[in-house]
Amino acid sequence: MKILIIGANGTIGKKLTPQLARQHDIITAGRNSGDIRMDITSEASIKAMFEQAKDIDACICIAASGPLDNFSTLTSQQLLEDFNGKLFGQVNIVLIGQHYLNNNGCFTLTSGIFADIPYKGVTGGAMTSGALHSFVLSAAIELQRGLRINVVSPGMVEDSAAAYGHLFPGLKPVSMQSLTDAYQESLNEKITGQIFRVY
Amino acid sequence: MKILIIGANGTIGKKLTPQLARQHDIITAGRNSGDIRMDITSEASIKAMFEQAKDIDACICIAASGPLDNFSTLTSQQLLEDFNGKLFGQVNIVLIGQHYLNNNGCFTLTSGIFADIPYKGVTGGAMTSGALHSFVLSAAIELQRGLRINVVSPGMVEDSAAAYGHLFPGLKPVSMQSLTDAYQESLNEKITGQIFRVY
Numbered sequence: 001m002k003i004l005i006i007g008a009n010g011t012i013g014k015k016l017t018p019q020l021a022r023q024h025d026i027i028t029a030g031r032n033s034g035d036i037r038m039d040i041t042s043e044a045s046i047k048a049m050f051e052q053a054k055d056i057d058a059c060i061c062i063a064a065s066g067p068l069d070n071f072s073t074l075t076s077q078q079l080l081e082d083f084n085g086k087l088f089g090q091v092n093i094v095l096i097g098q099h100y101l102n103n104n105g106c107f108t109l110t111s112g113i114f115a116d117i118p119y120k121g122v123t124g125g126a127m128t129s130g131a132l133h134s135f136v137l138s139a140a141i142e143l144q145r146g147l148r149i150n151v152v153s154p155g156m157v158e159d160s161a162a163a164y165g166h167l168f169p170g171l172k173p174v175s176m177q178s179l180t181d182a183y184q185e186s187l188n189e190k191i192t193g194q195i196f197r198v199y
Numbered sequence: 200m201k202i203l204i205i206g207a208n209g210t211i212g213k214k215l216t217p218q219l220a221r222q223h224d225i226i227t228a229g230r231n232s233g234d235i236r237m238d239i240t241s242e243a244s245i246k247a248m249f250e251q252a253k254d255i256d257a258c259i260c261i262a263a264s265g266p267l268d269n270f271s272t273l274t275s276q277q278l279l280e281d282f283n284g285k286l287f288g289q290v291n292i293v294l295i296g297q298h299y300l301n302n303n304g305c306f307t308l309t310s311g312i313f314a315d316i317p318y319k320g321v322t323g324g325a326m327t328s329g330a331l332h333s334f335v336l337s338a339a340i341e342l343q344r345g346l347r348i349n350v351v352s353p354g355m356v357e358d359s360a361a362a363y364g365h366l367f368p369g370l371k372p373v374s375m376q377s378l379t380d381a382y383q384e385s386l387n388e389k390i391t392g393q394i395f396r397v398y
Contacts, residue, residue: 043275071341074294076242076287080279088275095273115333118392123337130314130333134325137317142270193317 001187002027004053006040006093007062009033011159012110016062016180027053040089043096050100058106058187059097061090065112066128068121068167082124086110087131094139094149104146108186109136111153113199119168129153133195140193148192152182155199174199200386201226201301203252205239205292206261208232210358211309215261215379226252239288242295249299257305257386258296260289264311265327267320267366281323285309286330293338293348303345307385308335310352312398318367328352332394339392347391351381354398373398 001024008017008028017026028034029049036052039045040063050056066082090109097107114122115129136151143149156164158173165173182196200223207216207227216225227233228248235251238244239262249255262285268277289308296306313321314328335350342348355363357372364372381395 071294071338072297072343076291076294079287079290088278091278092275095270095275098271114337115329116336118333118336118340120341123334123341126333126337127330131326131330134314134317134329135322137315138313138322138325139270141317142319142322144271 001057002055003058004056005060010062013062015176016183019180041084043092046092046096050097057102060108061093062110063090066125069124071123079124087128091135106187107149108183109151111151113155137193150186150191150194152196154179200256201254202257203255204259209261212261214375215382218379240283242291245291245295249296256301259307260292261309262289265324268323270322278323286327290334300346305386306348307382308350310350312354336392349385349393351395353378
């Protein structure tokens with residue numbers, strides 16, 4: 001398989017990319033690194049990425065989480081800004097990429113635990129992930145040409161626990177291996193519309 | 200209880216309002232009818248509504264569903280427009296209303312079955328409902344002063360089956376009574392962060 005990995009240089013991407021490279025051809029894309037430089041908030045940049053990448057069988061997007069928020073002063077304008085990268089960026093990768101991936105190709109997106117298990121200060125992230133889950137369920141029955149789509153919903157990965165653990169007391173870190181295995185499993189040919197909850 | 204019902208004149212509201220009026224004081228709000236005229240897409244209008252309503256113990260929002268969409272040509276701009284009323288409108292009712300409801304007051308929002316069960320042509324509606332579910336889970340642990348929040352996720356109600364049933368083959372209509380009972384149950388004093396799936 002020829003796999004395009006967006007966010008290959010992030011915390012998860014750095015571990016997932018070499019794991020997949022053992023069996024697959026990998027093209028990496030990212031804002032500041034990778035074979036292709038791209039801006040996930042720009043539809044034109046996403047389109048240019050797919051034009052350049054060519055002949056893609058799978059596209060994995062590992063999008064980072066958004067900022068913390070304060071519920072008592074939160075506005076819909078802030079939520080909208082939160083949505084731009086992780087939600088609309090990933091949605092655009094599918095809406096645009098559906099016209100570029102090879103037949104029977106596969107998308108894997110990234111959501112997060114807060115869709116289902118709330119913590120304080122992450123309402124925007126929770127809504128992004130909840131919307132992504134429903135998007136993936138819908139897209140799985142809409143996509144043509146045998147295209148598939150899944151989403152990995154990570155808890156806090158062990159590699160991030162030192163930096164972020166204090167913000168989410170009681171949230172148990174998950175192993176990086178279980179997380180990268182979920183991305184790998186999402187590529188399997190019979191799986192679509194699945195939410196891989198890794199926590 | 201003094202209950203503010205937004206959308207009291209819609210398909211569900213017309214049945215729910217008299218049911219609740221047997222035991223509660225009701226104030227109705229809507230775009231074209233009701234005690235208070237309001238535009239759910241305007242933060243200023245929502246604020247003015249709460250200023251006018253005063254002393255509210257519960258706020259129920261019955262928001263209508265959005266337009267159908269075509270996945271192969273769908274854009275994030277269309278999704279954003281879909282989000283404005285049913286998603287951001289309801290979110291703003293809570294973000295603004297949290298500063299107006301009486302202590303131990305209660306919000307009840309309206310999502311829909313497509314958050315969890317996909318049908319073709321309703322990706323925007325599905326994402327709106329999925330985001331609302333995660334919003335309600337988050338808001339339930341964020342709200343202060345004993346405020347509570349729940350959401351009712353209706354399937355296709357029997358009163359709408361004649362008009363919309365042909366669009367969703369195989370989707371069984373649910374009884375109006377089961378739906379209005381869910382809104383009524385959401386007001387119960389010990390319930391918060393609950394998604395009432397009525398289908």
